[in-house]
Amino acid sequence: MTTDLSRNVQVSSGSIEKSLAELWRAEGGDQEAITRAALWNVVAHTCTSDHHAQASETLSQASAAVPQRTIVVRSAHEGEAELRSWISANCHLTGDRKQVCSEEINIVASGEHVERVPPLVQSLLLPDMPVAVWWIGDLPNQNEAYVEQMLDPADRIIVDSVHFDRPADLELVRRVGEQTATNPADLNWLRFEDWRMATASVFDPPHMRSRLREIRRIRVAAVTESSYFGELIEAVYFASWISAQLGHRVEADGRVDGLEYEFERRPGGIPGSLANVEIGFADGTTATIARDSQRGLLTATMDGVVTAPDSVTRTLGKRPEDLIVRLLKQPDSDRLLSKVLPVAIRMAKRVA
Numbered sequence: 001m002t003t004d005l006s007r008n009v010q011v012s013s014g015s016i017e018k019s020l021a022e023l024w025r026a027e028g029g030d031q032e033a034i035t036r037a038a039l040w041n042v043v044a045h046t047c048t049s050d051h052h053a054q055a056s057e058t059l060s061q062a063s064a065a066v067p068q069r070t071i072v073v074r075s076a077h078e079g080e081a082e083l084r085s086w087i088s089a090n091c092h093l094t095g096d097r098k099q100v101c102s103e104e105i106n107i108v109a110s111g112e113h114v115e116r117v118p119p120l121v122q123s124l125l126l127p128d129m130p131v132a133v134w135w136i137g138d139l140p141n142q143n144e145a146y147v148e149q150m151l152d153p154a155d156r157i158i159v160d161s162v163h164f165d166r167p168a169d170l171e172l173v174r175r176v177g178e179q180t181a182t183n184p185a186d187l188n189w190l191r192f193e194d195w196r197m198a199t200a201s202v203f204d205p206p207h208m209r210s211r212l213r214e215i216r217r218i219r220v221a222a223v224t225e226s227s228y229f230g231e232l233i234e235a236v237y238f239a240s241w242i243s244a245q246l247g248h249r250v251e252a253d254g255r256v257d258g259l260e261y262e263f264e265r266r267p268g269g270i271p272g273s274l275a276n277v278e279i280g281f282a283d284g285t286t287a288t289i290a291r292d293s294q295r296g297l298l299t300a301t302m303d304g305v306v307t308a309p310d311s312v313t314r315t316l317g318k319r320p321e322d323l324i325v326r327l328l329k330q331p332d333s334d335r336l337l338s339k340v341l342p343v344a345i346r347m348a349k350r351v352a
Contacts, residue, residue, distance in 0.1 A: 010086045013107070013120055019087055020103055037067035037100050040328055041131045043121055044072045045150060051136045054320070056104065059134075061321035063102035064092040066328040069126050070104040073117055073150075077143060081111035118149035125153060132328065133182075134158040139169045154182045158327060161188040162230040162272040167348035170233075174341040183333035184341075187323045188272070192234045195274050196241060198289050198298040201307075202279075208302075212246060217280035219262040223269035231272040232351045233344075235263050238274065240343040241336075250343050254350040263351050 011019040024036055042062075044055035052074040059070045070090070084107070091101040105124060109117050125131055133154040140147055151157060157176055164170065177184040203212055222235040239261050240250075248256045266275045277289040287302045300307050 009088065010084070013083055013085045013116070016085055016087060016105055016124060020105075023087060023089060036103075038069045038102060038126055038129060039066055040068040041125045041129050042068045042070050042134065042324075042328070043125075043131065043150070043154075044070070044134045044136060046072065046074045046136045047076060048137070049074065052106075052108075055134065055136055056106065058320045058324060060090040060104065062324045062328070063090050064100075065325045067100060067102045068328070069124075069129075070102060071121055071124055072104065072106045073121065074106075074108045075114045075117055076110045077114050077146075079110040081113045082109060083113040083116060084108045114146065118146065118152070121150070122153055130155040132156040132158055134324070136160070136163075138163045138165055139172055141168075151176070151180070151182055156183045156185055156327070156333075158185045158187065158324070161186050161233045164230045164233060166229055167345060167352050170341060170345050170348060174338075174345060177333075177338055177341070184337065185327045185334060186337060187320065187327075188230075188233055189237060189334070189337050189340075190323050190326060191318050192238065192274055194298055195234075195238060195277065195289065198300055199238075199242075199277065199279075202287050202289070202300045202302055211281055214282040215242075215246070215259065215279055216282050217260045217262070217278075218242060219264060219276075219278040219280075221264040221266050221275040221277070223267070223271055223273050223275050224265040225267065225271045228271075229348075229352055232263060232265070233348075234272055234274050236344050236347050236351060237340060238277065239263075240340045240347045243347070244340045244343045250346050252346055252349075254347045261347075261350065 009019065009023070042059055044059060046052045046055055052072060055072050056070075059068070059072070062068070063070065086106050088104045088106075089101045090104055091099045093099055107117060107120065131153045133151055133156070135157060139159065157173075159173060161170065161173075173184045173186065176182050203209060218239060220235040220238050222232050224231040242248075243250050243256055243259070248259060250256050254261075269275060275290075279287045279289075281287075285303060287300065289298055289300050291297070292299050
């Protein structure tokens, strides 16, 4: 259960901390026990009102599992100069009927006041707590100084590559991970984790281990409704994960010696998600991984035998708040994503 104790209390940007203190003092007088908690600073950066509302709702839900100080920013360099802010408290009932509350700060800026946002956000971060910056939408290709300032305090940057419009966005994520202290995370990478687990389960039986060296063809079908690059990134990630794990040499143009990759677009379903994977072996046999929509799990077919290992392939939570919570509960950087990204950058040239 989620309750906003104080919804949209507008305050001046210079009195946010004072107003938060007053909010808690006011709520502290209530007879019901209230606990103020935070494990993370989470900054959501948006550019549209729709994304702003989405971020606020998502992080409000996520704070039930990972208490946090949430700062939701909407900024636009164009337009008249404006700077507004408001606060609220997202509270969740625990099993013993106590309320655990997380703070939410909203900042809207436009025009010349956008430059005031990075230092304002930094002044509002709780000390001695990690910082995650969730950049919603496509990565910006301009205003680099502003972006660098926003990311400067971040221990983790969270993106969603389904919104990427070109392979260079993947390169930017890789560069952030390699050249700064900020660890990259991608909601899109998490979304198809069950496909990776189901594929790995095909090769769990001892007699299948040697067949990894006999893979000659991989066809990955993605659900698309347009030619937008981001709708193929799960397919690119899947192919790149296979090659990275098997140690394939992937050329600059995405080709792999001795292995044929095919990327296919299919209508229907959720755009950007995987539809089907087919792995062909040197002897002409194939293994197929597909989703059984009726049972809500993935099935693997090998040598005519269909298996559905529920323990690893049942659909994982894929709502944005579920993915955010999984990332915030993961204290270390995702080494597998860091390993796959350089391969994905090259592989993406085959579908761009």
